[in-house]
Amino acid sequence: MARPLSLLDRRRFLSSTGILLLAAASGARAANYSGSLPWKPFAALPPSSFADGRWYVLTPEEARTVEAIVDRLIPADDLSMGGKEAGCATFIDRQLAGSYGTSDRLYMQGPFLPGLPTQGYQGSATPVGRYRDGLAALNNHTRASLGGKAFFELAPADQDTVLQAFEAGKVDYKAAAGFFNLVLQNTMEGFFADPIYGGNKDMAGWKFIGFPGARYDYRDYMTAHNQPFPLPPLSIAGRPEWKTGDR
């Protein structure tokens, strides 16, 4: 079931995800500038995080399914925490709640015709619709073929087998490979995007590969060839230590 967003939530999303163009389209006026540099303080709003502790788009079963998927795509091991703990499902839920989820910014006029691979995705379904449909298909598939269990109830090895079948399009669901690719793309976004979007918890994705994050000035290191970079990663929101004073 889709849970419609309350007006307050909607406004929060618009201001927090930086989709100001869409907000502007309803009420704003075109601007004329002459004789000076226009200056509107705080005209641009950086993204801010959503309130924790709830799902914004995904139903409880969908959320458990996505958490199970992302934990197989990025399994926990000695290299890093897994996709679930890193917040990849939370990230996906919040992305689906914004303009990304509804394809607001894409060209969505018909006719919708089957295209060639060189012409890209030509479906009319939005990411929210593709998740709803794909997650249902995934759980229907496992319930029908694996002892009545939902995907998230399976053992990890069985989950991997099912995901491989979806990736290869070898299941009775036409959109399987496209759906898998969508989830894989969004999971990687969640693991490697700035933590302000709800994933990449404690910059786990960045620590995993050694990406220093939202740093601004590497001039002292440009010619330090083949030397390890000495500083820890940094988020747009700073580092956790900063809350109590960075030493």
Added chain:
Amino acid sequence: MVRRLPRKDVVVVGLGWTGSIMAHELTDAGLDVVAIERGPWRDTATDFNVGYAADELRYAVRKDLFLQPAQEAMTMRNDVSQTALPLRDYGSFLPGTGVGGAGTHWNGHTWRFFPSDFRLKTHLTERYGADRISEFQIQDWGVTYDELENAFDRFEYLAGISGKAGNLNGTIQSGGNPFEGPRKRDYPLPPMQMTYAPTLFAEAARSLGLHPFPTPSANLSKAYVNPLGIAMGQCTACGFCERFGCANYSKASAHTTVLPVLMRKSNFEARTECEVLKINLAPDGKSATGVTYINVSGEIFEQPADLVLLNAYGLFNIRLMLLSGIGKPYDPSTGEGTVGRNYCYQTNAGAQVFFEGKHINPFIGAGSLGQTADDYNGDAFDHGPLDFVGGAGINCVPTNGRPIQYRPVPPGTPRWGSAWKKATQQFYNNTLTFSSQGSSYATRGNYVDLDPTYKDRFGRPLLRITFDFPDNDIRMSHYVSDRMQEIANALGGKQAVVAKLQKGWNSVPYQSTHNTGGAIMGTDPATSAVNRHLQSWDVPNVFVIGASAFPQNAGKNPTGPVGALAFWAADAIRNHYLKNPGRLVEA
């Protein structure tokens, strides 16, 4: 209801690089200029704030600064036998929008094309014979390198380009590009400090007898004050360059080089979030009377003007001409017509070298911080024994290590799971990437026109691109890929992977926002849409400025010539057109 506004001397459509330069030049000449820009106002302090600019998801993946397909998409197909379908999301190329245009989020590679590129048909015919280019619609530009030298110089000094001259007044300079045309003076700034990967690349290229040099860069190697008195800062190599606005005033764009002066002029006005619907023509169709535009509130205005300058992204210049009935649309079945003719692109391939135990540190980078070898570019090498014309620059310009989009792993690595994790961690800091950027030569079948089916939000037809890589360009690219393989082998990694481009241009993966042609310049109104001053042959008070004017594309980034053409066209208007409005060249 259409509201008619007071007349202006000049209306500029699109306030990016060329719109800003031309508005600056023509306001200096005393004209009253209005620029109409469909995107929002943007400037460094408010919109590219350092506190949140380094946001890969927002800017690089969700493409926050770019033109959104909902506002204007286009359709594509590889040839006329296919049905064009809309790019529901932009992928292969990413047009800009807003004040600053695509110059906001470019990388900053700032080239001059070779002298031979500007007289390509003549040059190749003289050197190899007419038969060698008979499969093409290759043309001369109608303007020579020597004529443009001063305009290139002005653009490079406006933008504070960092580089090393390779040819000063005909004398080859050590450390620069020995294949470039003669320049009257060196770049305004020295080259940037080199990071590790381009340094390794240059050593390998030199060991093979090639001539690598620092890529000319609009990321500033030092603080700079340009000829307009505008100060810029030194690039910090933050690795958030292409797809981002520069938070540090150290990437040249209209914001950092022109607008702070232009906006203070009383004879200039910018109207943002106003989209030009069409250029209005007099009843006889031989002169423009101004433009009609719509603002975000849906109000429609007519802006009369004596002179209309199309300064939008090249593809949108063409679309506005087609929607307004300026010039004859090109028809590939007859080869007649000029608007939409000679659409070209860029012919690229990539190389990856995987090492062990290195610290490449890919996140230390800038949009044009790197090294280029031009030994196999354009006609810098003898094509006599070869089966193609054209060439490619080989560039090692590792712009970033942003991890949503940059996670190199060897082919065959699974895309997820434990094995993916192991390889991703192993190679993130152990991969050196470089690439070829090849020429794209015009053929009869590659063109743009208006789509018969798909419409924009105002009901106007979308632009339709019909394009595939010509066989010649594929052979060229494969030849250069073989040369890249030699460089990759000389780099001595654990494994080298060099791609070979295939036919079937794919609109999905990003390749290049270097779409050229469609409103090309030339000396013959039967084969060019604008004359050598970028003036419409058909409607002489319309000038069309941008990469849309390139008769074919070279193996180099287009912004340098685009900037030069803006100065060149502004000169023609200031020095000739204003004294005697009308055709600057008789047909």
